[in-house]
Amino acid sequence: MTTLDHPGNPTRIKPTFLGRMHEWIATADHKKLGVMYVTTGLIFFLIGGLEATMMRWQLAVPGSTLLSPSDFNRLFTMHGTTMVFLVGMPILLGVANYFVPLQIGARDLAFPRLNAFGFWLFFFGGLLLYFSYFGAQGLYGMGSAPDVGWFAYAPLTERTYSRGHSTDYWILGLLVSSFGSIATGINLITTILTMRCRGMTLMKMPLLVWLMLIDAVLIMIAMPPLAAAQVMLLFDRLLGAHFFDVQGGGSAILWQNLFWFFGHPEVYILILPAFAYVSEIIPVFCRKVIFGYPLMVAATVSIGFISLGVWVHHLFALGLSPMVNTIFMGSTMLIAIPTGIKMFNWVGTMVGGKIRFDTPMLFSTGFLALFLIGGLTGIMLSVVPFDWQVSDSYFVVGHFHYVLFGGLVFSIFAAIYYWFPKVTGRMMNEALGKWQFWLLFLGFNLTFGPMHVSGMLGMPRRIYTYHADRGWDLWNLLSSIGVLVQIAGVAFFVWNVIHSLRKGREAGADPWDAWTLEWSTASPPPDYNFEEIPEVYSRRPLWDIKHPDDPDWKYE
């Protein structure tokens, strides 16, 4: 607590540009790191979006030759890898970085320097992955960016089939950045378990904190196995080991199991934060407490457990025994129960509430609708015979974009609109926000809705072009047109951010009349977060202060 100057304090000397750069690069402050995470994640979001746009452009009409097949392979690999590891992960870690300490009344994470280290690992891991475009040729003079798909199935990744160094870059980039994620996960768990302010028992924590706790536990459990699998693959490629080398007795099926043992928890690592954001936003904009808080906590914990035991649903088409398939069909369907409980609780919160449809709420409602569709197609896919029909088709692409884009990305926008005032001290523009929402909502459904149809008509994923006589033309054209609408939506977002940073309305400490601790301190919060460490008596400490006549602690 060396600096005690408040933002806007007139005596504060304006730092030079270099001084400010140094301040950001050398920082170990959870708020600065949070902002850096989210900003980097959003930049990668634009890059990943560009890659997707190029693919949709190629697929808009049959027989197109805009992209070569190998370029197309690189694009879908980089798109998937980027969106999962360089967009989803940093943004969820960034928001947690910023708001977990604020919501539990702490002044930083438990290990601030480890936190900075984690960020830079992620950052350079991302750069390493993208450096493959230049560096992967290696001595072979072959290869560019990785082209093995985001799940990098063996034996395609073995040296025999993947010459050059592209796959090595894929391994190393992810290895480095997932080490950062593990470190930050451990940091979050420790912070939540040992640094809560007085009075904040586990069952008084805001739901965001609960969800991020379980999320961090999943990171801690599921990411090291990926690292182990990648190390083995790296040994295969660089040292000549035989783990996934089928000629040497290695098993391609083993890689699939290892990858998805990480991969399925990973998709829940990505969606729990989405649950977290809407669980914070919906009550505030409905002016009600969250419906069924204990049930929400229980559902979160059981999702965490079950998500570790469903990975084989990605391998249904592999031909494992009917027994194995049936067991994992059961566990996959089981996970829909706690997920469904959450849906009902959010809706239950909205029922009878005085709903204000500001942009954060708009995006949260969009999340509910789109995630519902994605969850339902997920349950369809969990039925083995149905999965056999549509596995590896555009139906699956439709499914996971409804959950990841409609679910995660929509909730991220909700979170940005909700917390931007806290982080910057300025409101985002509502009109631009509504434009963004409706364009994105429309464009999203136009792009990903038809994929369910083209998938059922048999269109496989990851093909770079198709013949005109398959009946897929219309659906692909619609999907590609949708992208244009989405680009317009994202453009409104970028415009809104730039505009609001400079001209946005002053927010004040608590623009939404919210209830959790982050809104009790200035916007942006001072370096030390709270002048005095708060004490809480209920799940909504600010409600208690605003309504001393009817505080929550009387009922909890």
Next chain:
Amino acid sequence: MSTLNAQPVGAPTPPDALPQTLNSGKCGMLCLIASEITFFGTLLAVYLFYIGKDPVGTPTPAEMLDVSVAPLKVVFNSIFLLTSSIWITLAVRQLARGNIKAFAVWWLLTILFGLEFLVGTGFEWYGLIAEQGFTIRTNLFGSGFYTVVGFHAAHVTIGLFLLSLVFVLTCLGKMHQRHTEKVELLSWYWHFVDGIWIVVFTIVYIIGH
């Protein structure tokens, strides 16, 4: 908002919500160990999966791995590694009592015993690689063996580096009773490295043999 600290009239006094026994250092170390366990767990699961699946067949673990109880062989080395866990516990106990000298002695013993293990592994590997030409490329067994045992040895090396750092600080007179907790956390890591060796040994040298 100083009101955030004022207890409202009639409100129950908030309990201190935090566990008394778990501070951030301990929690962080436990999490680190948990993530290490899932890392090793994956490597070991793969090793188990590949036992007996080698298409080349030779050399087999039985041909390569010498489990006789002789000096500098693996059983002998393991005893050194495992007993080092006892010495480190005694060392921490001495530090807690403020006996820096006794602490230094037990700590050094821990380092030496750990070092013996590492040297023993070095000899084993030298014999396998240089004399018998058995490497990570030879077959599936080689891939698994060097990866699993190698990652364990890497952890021992990291542990020894950290232990030596503490020892140097002790010699410089920088270690005091108040550092007991940090040293204890390091000892947890060391216990983990030892404990995981029991599993590695069981799987590689007994089950897979």
